[in-house]
Amino acid sequence: MKVFSIFSTLFKRKSKPDIQHLQKIYHELEALDKAKSDFLTLISHEIRTPLAVINSSLELLKTTEEPESRSKLMGLAKKHVARLRKFAEYAIDISALDIGKLELKKESFMINEVIDEVMNKYAPSIESKVLTLHLESHGEPIFIFSHKEKIKNILSELIENAIENSEEHKNIFIEIHRDEKYCTVCIRDQGAGIEEDMKDLVFEPMTKMGDILSHSKGTGLSMYWAKKILALLGGEISFTSHKGEGTEFVFKAPLALSKRLAA
């Protein structure tokens, strides 16, 4: 309201062209204000929701004696602590990237090992939905030159999304290829696919997705973060999706130099 009254006062004093300019600035400020408010809503949602699961799991633990139920509740609490930790990491990375202050130390490592690790991590979720995971890697193990933890997190996001989007008894396919310079990893599900009008927004931060109240969990920052991190690491990420048939995410990462020369 204060901004509005300042501009209202200015409008009275200015000639017509100036008023148009000020109106433009006013609308830009209004849009910025909405973006800020949406961002705070996102932060609140992404923090309060996992906290609610953690708190309710811990409350239930106080009165639960059966070992299997206790272990399930502990698992839930830990899962949502990890979700909070991940959100904090993404927000900090994005903030550092925006001001050009994120430095990632790259190393050579075997992508196949990281994929195995992530697959093991998600084995219980895959089993509980009776999904079949097909891993296809061509030839010998592939070494990439990148940041191992970030690549592991990106792979985790993609596999987690694929599991979440899959109905029971479906398949998830992971393929690893290489060419002279890059390693390519494709992760394909047989889920519902991405709506046409959402395709342009997949790699945007959630605050650009129109009605923030229609936000669903998991779409907050992760894909926006993944695209930015991969670009910083000299790679890229893209996807193709067909309604009713599924979605395939493809990411590329540079091969380790010695392995590139050997190719």
Add this chain to the structure above:
Amino acid sequence: MSEQKKILVVDDEQDLVETIRSKLSSEGYKVFAAHTGVEALEKAKDTKPDLILLDIMMPELNGYQVCKKIKEDDSLKNIPVVMLTAKAQESDKFWGLETGADDYITKPFEFKNLLKTITKHLKHE
């Protein structure tokens, strides 16, 4: 509890629905779950719950829209709706109550408060 009361829990966070289901079942309530706004309206019509716990930020229809539809439907409008949400500002609470919600609880919450609110609205039925 002489007659088993039915509660519909609506939230797209399945893990939270499961913990709430577990607590409410142990307190003697019959619990139904929905994970989207559209599913919430279908389940409300099918099960005619005694109370609805409703999240706001959900895919398809958001909680405000669901609440408005419930309160406009003659067969559902008397069911108490308690908003259970991560939106914690006063203006959010205002809009929740404005769309016809009977109460508003912010996440994270204590089961003690949740149960107290449920009991309060079921007594008023």
